[in-house]
Amino acid sequence: MANEKEEWKLEDFEIGKYLGEGKFGKVYLAREIKSGYPVALKVIFKKKLEKYRFWEHLKREIVIQSSLQHPNVLRLYAWFHDETRIFLVLEYAANGELYKLLRSVRHFSEKRAATYVASLARALAYCHEKHVIHRDIKPENLLLDLDGRLKIADFGWAVQSNAKRHTMCGTIDYLAPEMVEKKAHDHGVDNWTLGILCYEFLYGVPPFEAADQYDTLRRIMKVDLHFPSTHHVSLEAKDLICKLLVKESSKRLSIKQILRHPWIMNNADPSGSCNE
Numbered sequence: 001m002a003n004e005k006e007e008w009k010l011e012d013f014e015i016g017k018y019l020g021e022g023k024f025g026k027v028y029l030a031r032e033i034k035s036g037y038p039v040a041l042k043v044i045f046k047k048k049l050e051k052y053r054f055w056e057h058l059k060r061e062i063v064i065q066s067s068l069q070h071p072n073v074l075r076l077y078a079w080f081h082d083e084t085r086i087f088l089v090l091e092y093a094a095n096g097e098l099y100k101l102l103r104s105v106r107h108f109s110e111k112r113a114a115t116y117v118a119s120l121a122r123a124l125a126y127c128h129e130k131h132v133i134h135r136d137i138k139p140e141n142l143l144l145d146l147d148g149r150l151k152i153a154d155f156g157w158a159v160q161s162n163a164k165r166h167t168m169c170g171t172i173d174y175l176a177p178e179m180v181e182k183k184a185h186d187h188g189v190d191n192w193t194l195g196i197l198c199y200e201f202l203y204g205v206p207p208f209e210a211a212d213q214y215d216t217l218r219r220i221m222k223v224d225l226h227f228p229s230t231h232h233v234s235l236e237a238k239d240l241i242c243k244l245l246v247k248e249s250s251k252r253l254s255i256k257q258i259l260r261h262p263w264i265m266n267n268a269d270p271s272g273s274c275n276e
């Protein structure tokens with residue numbers, strides 16, 4: 001990619017197929033013309049940002065995501081704007097959204113689930129080293145690259161975690177108890193979410209799902225965890241989940257302990273891509 005100093009502009013890119021859209025705009029496959037390099041170009045309308053007063057979020061997303069460089073964190077290469085739109089030049093993840101894969105296969109094998117949990121753990125270890133808490137890790141924010149490697153995307157809710165945070169955010173299925181209670185929280189919330197995701201990768205649904213939001217919150221607060229016998233899931237996998245979905249944040253397994261857990265050691269593919 002050209003050096004960072006040059007201001008990028010829309011003419012530097014050839015726009016390709018429409019990939020998807022979120023609340024603030026659409027994302028397209030694009031190619032940087034000089035290098036032929038494929039990127040995902042996220043187009044955000046300034047009008048929409050003003051309407052939802054989302055400038056602060058977007059600024060934080062840009063600052064945080066462009067400072068992170070890790071194989072399991074989607075790169076934000078650059079950004080530029082014209083009079084009506086802001087453009088984010090993002091890494092292109094050619095295999096799309098992980099949750100669509102999960103829905104299509106209903107649940108992942110233990111090898112695939114462990115590989116994704118290990119990739120998430122390594123990405124979160126890196127983010128926490130840089131004092132960043134993502135706070136909104138959910139299947140919808142996880143993408144897969146050409147080799148099937150997991151990429152955490154959408155840092156719209158991420159924050160620098162110097163002080164403890166109090167802001168309510170994210171889909172409630174993945175909220176840790178301390179966030180439900182609007183207590184101060186730190187990166188331990190991402191470890192809780194890893195437990196939620198590990199369960200969802202293996203069973204196809206998050207552990208505290210309920211008919212209505214109030215019941216989900218109640219189940220989270222009670223850590224009302226069950227392992228349906230409909231699926232065969234190894235004792236080691238259940239052991240890891242039970243050691244992450246712990247109400248007391250300081251008693252949850254640390255990221256290092258997750259990466260040394262027998263279920264991860266025995267099942268995760270070290271390369272991070274498991275196109276088995």
Ligand SMILES: CCc1cccc(CC)c1NC(=O)n1cc2c(c1)/C(=N\C(=O)c1ccc(N3CCN(C)CC3)cc1)N=N2
Nearest residue numbers: 019020021022026027040091092093094095096141153154
């Ligand atoms: C603006 C859209 C949005 C809103 C909110 C949050 C997020 C992050 C997930 C995003 N996406 C985002 O930022 N994205 C950044 C991205 C990105 C999205 C992306 N790829 C795709 O979206 C994609 C989708 C389907 C795809 N398929 C190929 C294989 N086929 C079998 C099925 C289709 C291939 C790629 N690459 N970088």
